Amino acid sequence: MLLPYANRRQRVMDLIGSGTAIFASAPTAVMHNDVEHLFRQDSNFYYLTGFNEPQAVAVLAPHHEEHQFVLFVRPKDQEKETWSGYRVGVEQAKEQYGADEVYPIAELDEHLPKYLEKADRLYYHFGHDQALNNRVLRHWQTLLATYHKRGTGPVAIEDAGLLMQTLRRVKSPEELELLRRAIAIAAKAHNQARAIAAPGRYEYEIQAEMEHIFRKEGALGPAYPSIVASGENACILHYVENNRQMQAGDLLLIDAGCAYDYYNADITRTFPVGGKFTAEQRILYELVLEAQLKAIEAVQPGAPFNQFHDAATRTLTEGMVDLGLLQGDVDTLIEEKKHKAFFMHGTGHFLGLDVHDAGVLRNPDKTWQPFALGNVVTVEPGIYISPSYEPEEGQPQIEDRWRGLGIRIEDDVLVTETGPEVLTAAVPKTVAAMEA
DSSP, X not given: XXXXXXXXXXXXHHHHTTOEEEEEOOOOOEEETTEEOOOOOOHHHXXXXXXXXXXXXXXXXXXSSSOSEEEEEOOOOHHHHHHHOOOOOHHHHHHHHOOSEEEEGGGHHHHTHHHHTTOSOEEEOOOSOHHHHHHHHHHHHHHHHTHHHHSOSOOOEEOHHHHHHHHXXXXXXXXXXXXXXXXXXXXXXXXXXXXXXXXXXXXXXXXXXXXXXXXXXXXXEESSOOEEEEXXXXXXXXXXXXXXXXXXXXXXXXXXXXXXXXXXXXXXXXXXXXXXXXXXXXXXXXXXXXXXXXXXHXXXXXXXXXXXXXXXXXXXXXXHHHTTSSOSOHHHHHHTTGGGGTOOSOSXXXXXXXXXXXXXXXXXXXXXXXXXXXXXXXXXXXXXXXXTOOOOTTSOOOOGGGTTEEEEOBEEEEEETTEEEETTTTSOOSHHHHHO
């Protein structure tokens, strides 16, 4: 497993040339008082090292004569390990993670300058660890102040996070394997959820069953707080209370995925709790499904990133005009963003180590970046008609039969040479399947 990480580090070092890049692990986060959240490593740090402990720093210094990849980690400590778990330690980290040199994290200030003093530029992302931010900045200022004596040293700082945007956007075969596994687990959970959902059950029962499957199948757990939204709750985009009792006639919107070795699935399905759509539910569901299928078809290599959102937006807007939910010229409605009364979010985002994964969307001239082979994106149009919806001036009042309906359909899609591959195809989404 060392090879993928080594290859990624080499790509970064090729980009920075004579610079030095510093990457920090994620800080530990306190849940309440002295109870900590489960540790989740920083995605960029994990992408480059595979090292999964806090209080660590990775340094990439391609110009250094001996040490191009350096780690600073927590040393072994039997007493602390008794309370908080085993540590890799300094000696084992060098062998296990392929570093040229490893130091105790307490020696960062002592050793970091020698990896900076001959660099022409420093790459570092100023994140949430303010203490480390200040230390890095202090080292840079010290070297800058003494630059006239040596004639070397970093004269500028660039955001190391921006280096990762392009690299992480294209998924390697190893990454795709992990994504496919996460998606397979999430698909199994979604299919089980549809099988057990019934009037009288509570949203949290469905959530519990899905998250049980996540863990049973080897996932780390939910990729994000699971959304199990019945009835009017489906009109709340990030509804997470999951405490309502489902009723006959409800739609149930489930947006849930799992993380497998930090790679994430992100799937949404909406179906009738009682087994059959009402007339209005079916009409809106078929419209959202049509928009989603057209958006998926637009996820093509070389196509600009906005194209799939534009395809979904036009289909939904045309449909909402036909249904009397909106009125006016379709192009004008889209230009004035009137569709956002019922479709207020984007159609998708990159997916990978982060649920909303790395990837620059626009060029400096404001044009959109094109899809590339190996990109993975979610495709998730929806319609949400709040029970309290009040139309803007010039837009029609809507009938009560439409109110309180929320529908979203989301798949994870890989860009391939032959077009889009729907990685989440194991979760059905046709009307017939939703009513089966």
